[in-house]
Amino acid sequence: MNRFFQFLEHSPSGETYIRIVRNAAGNDHVLHLLVSTISQQLAKARPEPADIDHKDERMMLIASQLFGIVVLRYIFRLEPLSSMPAHEVEQAVAPVIDHYLYGDIAFQG
Helix, strand or coil: HHHHHHHHHHHCCHHHHHHHHHCCCCHEEEHHHHHHHHHHHHHCCCCCCCCCCCCCHHHHHHHHHHHHHHHHHHHHCCHHHHHHHHHHHHHHHHHHHHHHHHCCCCCCC
């Protein structure tokens, strides 16, 4: 999560990424590329167990959290999320991401 916020807030590409997310809402191809990119970055940042179940579902749940943060914090600038220090958002969201990746989730099928 720390690298995610560092990228968005301190990287020259961060603002470009936020604009791409803003535009992805109306473009399925761009949205698919963004989700794919986030999944690849997550895999690099946090190796998953080889026997992880429902990998695609878990990656979509994680992407939903990350996209939600980008949209609410950086695009809509909703308070109090937009003014919270990044480390506080990270501390709140990281356990959710960990649960989506490693936790017991009652998937059907």
